[in-house]
Amino acid sequence: xxxxxxxxxxxxxxxxxxxxxxxxxxxxxxxxxxxxxxxxxxxxxxxxxxxxxxxxxxxxxxxxxxxxxxxxxxxxxxxxxxxxxxxxxxxxxxxxxxxxxxxxxxxxxxxxxxxxxxxxxxxxxxxxxxxxxxxxxxxxxxxxxxxxxxxxxxxxxxxxxxxxxxxxxxxxxxxxxxxxxxxxxxxxxxxxxxxxxxxxxxxxxxxxxxxxxxxxxxxxxxxxxxxxxxxxxxxxxxxxxxxxxxxxxxxxxxxxxxxxxxxxxxxxxxxxxxxxxxxxxxxxxxxxxxxxxxxxxxxxxxxxxxxxxxxxxxxxxxxxxxxxxxxxxxxxxxxxxxxxxxxxxxxxxxxxxxxxxxxxxxxxxxxxxxxxxxxxxxxxxxxxxxxxxxxxxxxxxxxxxxxxxxxxxxxxxxxxxxxxxxxxxxxxxxxxxxxxxxxxxxxxxxxxxxxxxxxxxxxxxxxxxxxxxxxxxxxxxxxxxxxxxxxxxxxxxxxxxxxxxxxxxxxxxxxxxxxxxxxxxxxxxxxxxxxxxxxxxxxxxxxxxxxxxxx
DNA sequence: GAAGGAAGCGCC
DNA sequence: AAAGGGCGCTTCCTTC
Numbered sequence: 001x002x003x004x005x006x007x008x009x010x011x012x013x014x015x016x017x018x019x020x021x022x023x024x025x026x027x028x029x030x031x032x033x034x035x036x037x038x039x040x041x042x043x044x045x046x047x048x049x050x051x052x053x054x055x056x057x058x059x060x061x062x063x064x065x066x067x068x069x070x071x072x073x074x075x076x077x078x079x080x081x082x083x084x085x086x087x088x089x090x091x092x093x094x095x096x097x098x099x100x101x102x103x104x105x106x107x108x109x110x111x112x113x114x115x116x117x118x119x120x121x122x123x124x125x126x127x128x129x130x131x132x133x134x135x136x137x138x139x140x141x142x143x144x145x146x147x148x149x150x151x152x153x154x155x156x157x158x159x160x161x162x163x164x165x166x167x168x169x170x171x172x173x174x175x176x177x178x179x180x181x182x183x184x185x186x187x188x189x190x191x192x193x194x195x196x197x198x199x200x201x202x203x204x205x206x207x208x209x210x211x212x213x214x215x216x217x218x219x220x221x222x223x224x225x226x227x228x229x230x231x232x233x234x235x236x237x238x239x240x241x242x243x244x245x246x247x248x249x250x251x252x253x254x255x256x257x258x259x260x261x262x263x264x265x266x267x268x269x270x271x272x273x274x275x276x277x278x279x280x281x282x283x284x285x286x287x288x289x290x291x292x293x294x295x296x297x298x299x300x301x302x303x304x305x306x307x308x309x310x311x312x313x314x315x316x317x318x319x320x321x322x323x324x325x326x327x328x329x330x331x332x333x334x335x336x337x338x339x340x341x342x343x344x345x346x347x348x349x350x351x352x353x354x355x356x357x358x359x360x361x362x363x364x365x366x367x368x369x370x371x372x373x374x375x376x377x378x379x380x381x382x383x384x385x386x387x388x389x390x391x392x393x394x395x396x397x398x399x400x401x402x403x404x405x406x407x408x409x410x411x412x413x414x415x416x417x418x419x420x421x422x423x424x425x426x427x428x429x430x431x432x433x434x435x436x437x438x439x440x441x442x443x444x445x446x447x448x449x450x451x452x453x454x455x456x457x458x459x460x461x462x463x464x465x466x467x468x469x470x471x472x473x474x475x476x477x478x479x480x481x482x483x484x485x486x487x488x489x490x491x492x493x494x495x496x497x498x499x500x501x502x503x504x505x506x507x508x509x510x511x512x513x514x515x516x517x518x519x520x521x522x523x524x525x526x527x528x529x530x531x532x533x534x535x536x537x538x539x540x541x542x543x544x545x546x547x548x549x550x551x
Numbered sequence: 552g553a554a555g556g557a558a559g560c561g562c563c
Numbered sequence: 564a565a566a567g568g569g570c571g572c573t574t575c576c577t578t579c
Contacts, residue, residue, distance in 0.1 A: 214574065216557090216576095296561075296573095461568090557575085
């Protein structure tokens, strides 16, 4: 594989050819405006482009109509290697390391505002690349780390392409939906008519003429005065109350939430030219999940999904994995009994069929408890049964929890390490007797320990689930490219990704092939992570005009 | 008036 | 006896 490190030098770019060990074997220098043509010309020769950070290079290439198949995003791979327990840190670190640790992605607006003072320009990508290659060559579990770094970098390409293409969004459909639910758009600072009506009803029922239900403090006092001794004003707390004002209050909360989070202001801010373009942030969560920025992309409510409509003659292919995390747990722990349950399209039904639990609800609440650390009530009662039937799977998460409680680090299947615990509790070994003065009381320390144990318990499963999803996404991205011709947005392409769900925008006549490729990519991801271990990842796949029709 | 925390709620 | 993971966003409310 040819590796070419791209380096910014003022108005020009250096392209430095490297061997697998990161040593430079050749250099070309070109004016920045010739970069897109250079990359386009070299791309067919199976190049891995190496750059400091995908958000600083790839949006410009995409705007110029250039797509690349593979890259190394040094910012992201640095972050993984720095925390991986498979890596000898002394091979990786250098005077520049704090600069790489601190490097942040940019959005296009920032890049336009501050083109001249970028901390990335004070870092040397060639040196960092060489250090990473040396550290990787000496790492334990080299092939797992290789896979993780490749998948992480591919994710960065997919993220940039999704923002570039945008999720098709019909503002007219969205506006009609808002008007039906809330009434016509009010002038700035006024409530929509439907909310005003509900407000009057709430004030009447609670006998507080000036009540502002958007203020939790005010609302709580009003509820108490009405003889409703609630501890908070959350919807699920209020649902259990029997009082004439409550239905209107719950409806007010539901509609008010829609208005605030995804109302007309959201449309004005985030939808342009028929596209919703959030920023996806690969590696933005410590577990390896993506974060997002702008428009709340990771929590687009079901309520407004009817407005996501494929272009004329195009379709969405929407796919999600059923019970990703329990399946991943079965695979990473090598628990054949749980993998057997996972053979079923519904893993929880598979557990019922095996006689492990009485009903689907028990299976679900038990597994969620095992993965999140819920031990109270129903899910706690299920744990002994599950531990007997699935000793390896349950043992793996229990061990991760105990390690976290001891202040130790855990890691995912491919080698992403958990962050070190912070805080005073972590500075002390477990059994030092009673604390001295000015130290945390024992019960406070223990609470922190258990809380961190729940985090590390979940880290190994959530993080390995994120690795499966990244491999799925990376493989799918390349399969989609091969289905069409032209630029990214002219072929079937990804427009949305959320933990265990993808949305592909595709010309209608290719939709069936896209659905096949989505399934093939999922099977390939399973083999990449778990080899021949027999754990299935069945998908729900829908071909639809609107996102809301999926599922 | 800016900044930051808490409450609350949406997604997985 | 108590013990449920990860996010982003908007509003309210306190602090400086």
